[in-house]
Amino acid sequence: MAQPADWFSTWFDSPYYHVLYKNRDVHEAQRFMDNLLAYLQPKPTCQLLDLACGKGRHAIYLNQKGYDVTGLDLSARSIAYARQFENERLHFYRHDMRDVFRPEAFDLVLNLFTSFGYFANDYENVVALRATTAALKPGGRLVIDFMNTPKVISRLVARETKEEAGIAFHITRQVEQGFLVKTIRFQDRGQEFEFVERVRALQYGEFLEYFGLANLRLRAVFGDYQLGPFDPEKSERMIFVLKK
Known part of the structure; x- marks a missing residue:
């Protein structure tokens, strides 16, 4: 059965995707957000973007913490679900990350849970990263949470x-x-x-090349959701903190 290049637009919008992955650890996700907030110390007025937000579990929690949060995802089904939680400081939109959303509108952008590297053409990953960078205010920060591919x-x-x-x-x-x-x-x-x-098996060095092409400066790399140091052989994650 042939798959279209944009496999993610069909699978993530399928009800079966949510059946298969319904047991993801919500508490782990919230602890990760707490750890990130403690490290980043965003101001209460911070405009925050959750890119590839799925059903909005991170965005909803961050909004409960008092932040103005926008969630973007390509899946119409996920966005329709997330919208039931909207309020004046929490909004969700269907959007393709390869397109610029709001130029220089956000202080902090989060791309979590290996929600990158989906495109068949490698250059489209750079396009997506540049579009993401364009949404950041000058001096704004981007966090990319990706699997540690070799591990x-x-x-x-x-x-x-x-x-x-x-x-x-x-x-x-x-x-x-x-x-x-x-x-x-x-x-x-x-x-x-x-x-x-299909997720591109991106390694640390390839991310560094991408960051250079998007004019992003690497500030820190963590290896797990407790923000422990990154170890190429042992770490579960590659969590990049970048600055525009």
Whole structure:
């Protein structure tokens, strides 16, 4: 079954995506936000953008902390869900990260939970990063939270089956032409489904090249959600803090 180049526009908008990943750790996500806020010390007047916000779990929590937050995501289904939580200081919009949203409008942009590197053409990742940078005020900061790719590859589980809501999701993983590819097959109500996640297997050095092309200055790199130091061999994450 051929997949379109923009696999993310169909899979992330599918109800099955949310079934498969419904058990993500909300408390871990909130602790990560607390740690980031303690490190970044954003002013109460900070205009904050959650880029690729999904259903808005980070954006909603940050708004509860008192910040004016805008959430963007390509998935119409996710944005429709998130909008039930909107208030005068919390707004959600459907948007493609390759397009500039509001030039120089935000003090802080967050791109969390490996929500980067989805595009088939490598240059589009640079386009997306430049568009993100354009949304920052001069001196504004960007946080990119990405998997530590070598660590993930070293312990890749090639095959597994997960059962959620009575559906058996058969998952295979492989590295293919510079991408981490996860194929998800399942049946529901007599119908066969197949979705593919393709994330570019970006490594530390490639991110540094991207940052240079987007005129971003690297301020810090952390290796986990407790903001421990980044270790290329041991860390779970690559969490980049950048300044425009």
